[in-house]
Each structure stands twice: as C-alpha cells, then as structure tokens.
Amino acid sequence: MNAPAPRSPGAPGRWPGRILAAVVVLALAALPVYGDPYTLTTFIRAIYFGFVALSVALLLGQGGMISLAQTVFFGMAGYVIGLLGVERGFAFPIPEIAGLALVLLTAFLFALVLMRTHGLVFLMLTLALGQICWSFARQNTSLLHGWAGIRGIHPPAIPGLDLARHADFYWFSLALFGLALLAVWRLIESPFGLAINGIRENARRMSALGYPVFWQRVILFMIAAMLAGVGGILAAWSTGIVTPSTLHLNRMIWILLIVILGGARHFWGPVLGTVIAVWLDVAISQMTPRYITVIGVIFVLVILIAPNGILGVWSTWSARRKAARAQAETPQVQAPSQSFPTTSTSPSHQGHTRRKP
C-alpha cells in the first residue's frame, strides 16, 4: 500500500500539510532544548495519558465499543512493575515484560466475556470489571498495599539512555508514542482495521460474510489494552508511584471525555484531546482552586456544542467548504479510498454511529 505520510490519514498529503507536520515533529523533538523542565514533565504526562486515550479511541472510534476498563490495564502494568521491580528486585526488562504479559492475559480473559456483548451491555460489563479491579487494589493490603499503593518506582537504566534525566525520558516516551501512532495507523489501514470498521457498522452482516467477528474483537481489545499498559509503564516510571486511584473510574471517565473532546473517530482526536486536557489542567489549576468545576464546564460545553469533538467540528466545516468549492468547479466524485471515516463522513454515517454509543 502506497501510503502518504502518517500525518495525513484520510486526506491526500499536500505540501503545506507536510511542512507543518515536519515543523510540529521538530518542535516536539527539540522541546528539551528550549522548554523548561516542567514543560517536559507536562508533555510526558500528556504522552502517558495519550496512550490510554489512544487505546480508548481505538476501541470507540474503530470498534464502536465504549470501554470503562482501560485504566485497569494502565494501572495493572504499573502494579506489576512495583511488585516485581521495587519489592522483588527484578531488573529491567523483566517487570515490564511481565506487566505487559499480564495485561494481555487479563485483556484476553476479559474479552472472552465482553465480546459476547455489544453496546450498553458491553459498557456496563467493562464498568463492572473496572470497579472490581479498583476495589481489589483498594482493599488488598497484603499484596497491593491498599490505599497507599506502591512507592519508589524508578525509571530503569537502559544502555545509552539515562531515563532519570528529563530530556531522555521525554525523547524515549515521544519515540514510543510515535511508534504507537504509526502502529495504530497501519492497523486502521489494514484489512483487519477495515473488518473492525465493518463490525462496528454491522456485526451481523460481517459475521454472515464469514468474518470471525468474535475473535477480531478480542484481538482489538487486546491491542487496545496493550497500548494502555505501555502508557501505564511510562506513568509508573515517571510518577514513581502506583495507587488504586491510578485505575479509578474518575480517571477513566476523564480520559473518555478527552477522547470525545478531541474527536473519537479522528486519528488525531485522542492526541489533540489529551494535549488540550493536560494543559487545561495545568493552566486552570494555577488560576483558581475551583479548577475542577471550570474544566467540567468546558467539557460539558464542548460535548453540547460539538458532540463529535474538536476535530469533528473542523472536518464538518472543511467538508462544507470543499462541497461549496466542488459545486463552484466541476462536480467531482471523491473516491473513498481511505478506510478512515474522518473527513469524508457523510451525515448519515455519523448519525448511524451516534445511535450506537
């Protein structure tokens, strides 16, 4: 497949876009040179929550599934690092690999139950599973230390990288996130991604066409869990602590909101949403002690005004402009060559998915 630059799934790569992409990438990569340490910390925070947002968006945007259990995988990876790395003294990468393995195994077991359901039942089951895991972490004092959680996690020594240094940690996280974005984009473009889109639109028809609907959803869920798990490892390294609040429902809903804020159906939606939400948090908490209320109001307004997120507004607007231009010039049929239903979403298409939350 002759793909354009990964910045532009859903639109033909054009020069201004490519230049901008290059500038953004350069600006992000050079951040440690001109940004102060806290800017780096905040971007690191945006990256590890970005992993969870990506995981939520993959399930929601591509698979049409709202999962409230993604922070479980986020926290689980951190707990394993804490248990094996801090308390049992295993060196990198054993705790990390064990953490991701446990995440995959748990996601597989969860998915065996979850993927028998759709829609609201799926949502409620993930809520239940998430709450069970959170309660377990909160109440289990012998292994997980209950409310206190596990302290003293440090980023490991990787040859050539001093992750205790801010800049190295940032570059490492950024590179990892870039890889994850690339992987997700390739996944979306792949036949598997198309099949997942098909399942989202009509699972029964896909099943009739001979697709292994159940197993494809299981695999999607495991991939999404893996993304959240990687984010959880970065978070544990960065904050040095993992507690039950790491996997609490509040955080899960916050991430779901930022995905919707950015635009769940858009490739860059979760990224944009996370960056905005993390910076809002920093900026507004400095202005007023009522910052939680302010951020809540902003979320409510965005969801009322723009239920498809910021990128949703933009794509509707640009589609309208394009239509106007197309009318002015020769009528032209745009080939729906890209699977990604972002910029070219027709009204009926969107209406269909909104009925199926």
Added chain:
Amino acid sequence: MNYGKAGKAILSLAVAGILGMPGAGAAQGDTITIGMLSAFTGPFASFGQLQKEGAILALEQHDFKAAGKTIKMIYADDQLDNELAVTKAKQLVEQDKVDIITGLVSGDEGLSVGAYMKGKQIPVVPMYSASEDMTMREWYPFIVRPTWTGAQPMDVFGYWLAKEKGYKKIYMIGEDYSYPYNQAGGFKRGFMRGGGDEVKTVWHPVPTSDYSSLIASIPLDQGYDAVLYNGAGSDAVAFVKQYVEFGMHKKLPLLGQSNTFERPDLDAMPSDIAGSYSAHLTADDMDTPHWNAFRDAFQKRWGYAPTAASEFAYGSMLLILRAIEARKGDVDDKEALVKAMHEVDMSDEPRGPIKLDQFNAAIENVYIREVAAGKDGAMYNKGIFTVKGVSQFGPYDSKLYMSQPADGRDSPPDSRARMPETILKVDKDYAFVPFGQ
C-alpha cells in the same frame, strides 16, 4: 489545506502551551517562594482548609515578609490522590522553583511526596501528615516535621487506659490505611506495656458509610472494656452516629483516635458520646497565654475556633519564617536553612513548647481529653491530663523502636502474648500531670 489546519491547530497549541508556561517563580532577589501542597478538595478537604487558614494567619501576622523578603505562597491541590500529589510536587519544584514545600494532610500523601522529594535538596515541612516513617525509616535530612507522628499521642493514650483506667481488652475498628495503622501501633504498644491484654483490630475501607454489620459484630460477651474507633472525618461522623443509634454507647464506652472527635466533625456527632476519651497534641480548653493569643487571633480572622490542624499549620509556618529570619533571608543554602529550622526556638508554640529531635521531629506535650458539653451546649475536647515532652519514639530507645517492623494492619500484634518482649519490658512511666498544671 485540510491537514494544514489540523497541523496548525496542534502546533499553535503546543506553542501556546510552551509560551503560556510562566517561566519561573524562582526565589530571585527579594522573593522567597513556599509551595503548600495539600488536599484542599476531596475527603480531607476540611483538614486542608483549616491548615491553609492556620498558615495564612501566621503569614499575615508577619505581613508575608521574613528578614525583609516577600514570601510568595503557591497553593497546589492534590485532591488526596497520592499520584496527583507527586505530579503537583513536580510542578512546584520544576515550574515554580519553590524554596520550601509544606502542607501535606494525610500519611500516604506525605510518604509519596517525601519519596519524590528525596535528593531534590529542598526542605519539606509536613504539617499534618503523620506517618512516622517520614521522620524515621524513610527520613532524610531535608524533612523537618515540627508536628507529630500517629503513634506519638496514642502510645500515651494506650498506656493511660491500661495503667490508670485498668482496661484490659479493647475492640478497635479502624480505617484501612497507613495513618490509622500508625495510630493503632502506638496504641497497642502503650496499652500492652501498661498492662493491657488484647487490642482486637478490625479494618474497613475508606470511605465507608454503612457500619451496621461492623457494629453488630462487636462481641458483647467477651469482656471488652471499650470500643475504639480509629478513623476520622466523614467516616467518624457516620460511625459514631450509628454506634449511638444502635445503643452501643450504653453497653461499651466509645474511645477515639486523635482525629475522631476533632471539630468540626464533633459538631455533627450526637451528644450521647460525652465522656469519650481521646489523646491529641491540643485540647480545646487550653488556657495558656500563647494558646489564648493564637485562638483569639484565629477566631477573629476566620470566625471560628482553631483545631489541631490549624494550630499545626500555624506553628509550622512560624518555624519556617523564623528560620528564614535566622538565615537573614538567605535561602539558597538549603542545608543551612534546615539547620536553622532545627535550632529555631519554638517554646512559645501555642499548643505547648516543642523541640526537634535528631530526625527533626517534634518533642512535645500530649493531652488526654474527654468529650464534654460546653455552656452553649456545643461539645468540645476537654483536657484532663498532660504528659510533657513526648518524643516520636515515646519511652522507647530510637534504635529499638526502628528495629521493629513498620506499623501495619497486623503489626504490632493484637495480643500481649505475641508482643515483642523488648517492647513490653521497657519500664518507663509517663508522668500524667492534671491538665492545666
């Protein structure tokens, strides 16, 4: 143009983010920056608020100045979430470049922030966070805690109940996290050493609103002398109300940990619990010139009487300001600043004179108190006995104390028979001075 727009959006956001960062609030020239990190929202919001008010009172009395320099306060709210506490501490250190970090309400919050601050060479002055390990097993020289540990008042309390009241068996119901563990640990050691036999402990998750099954399972026929509720805040209000509704207070007297009967929670409790004992480092009816001056100033500024949380914050802030003055405003040498904090004279601390031990933890008075009804009908904690000069190690040798496992759910053990002999054989009486003498 499509992706031009999206790219622009992301780029301008990134740039706005970077430019929008207030570069530094560093202590350049005439300003000293103090970060107050605490739970101003969440389950302990009332403690966080009282703490802030106490600190502000001390600052206002000094006109936000020390040694001619302006004190700039930065308040950061961690919602009682340990992970958020670390994130906010990062913000204070990296962005605001604070010279001192203070605040901290809960035990785990203190330990988490303490672990992050290790090696940062910035003094940490916990105000209410009472996990003893912060000034013991996980201590490092930049931690200065002029307040308390969980075990400090409870060792005295347990010893007093066993020795003076003759209690043998206590049934304890507690909140399942580090601070109540530490309170229980101190209580058990003191109680067994004073001649008690058993402290049965039952833990419940935080927060819990329905205690009926916990209360119903308290055995009435096994010779327990009293029930001790080892919890605080909204949990304590709910527990005490239900304890009285079940009529249990007529069968087994209720005792509390240090914070159980603290105001404003006490105002929400039924008056049937009058006579309940607890131990803390303040009592509401203290009558010393220093306390009265503080109480009146606090009452005048905020419209209600102070509590332990506000007094601790007031005293901690005084200590910080005096140390800055002793250093003549030079806060760049942090080691010297910590040394100055250690040496500051705090004999006029409102709750009673304090000195700092080799771990920068307070040696101070412990008060045994009783819930009593005042003339206006409002309940308060009436002091009945004072024990002077109690250290965080109580009567024990510091090495012996720290060689014991850290206090947890099951340690120290529930019964006298399994209590380490080395603890039991420490033969040192506390002197119980009638309150006010």
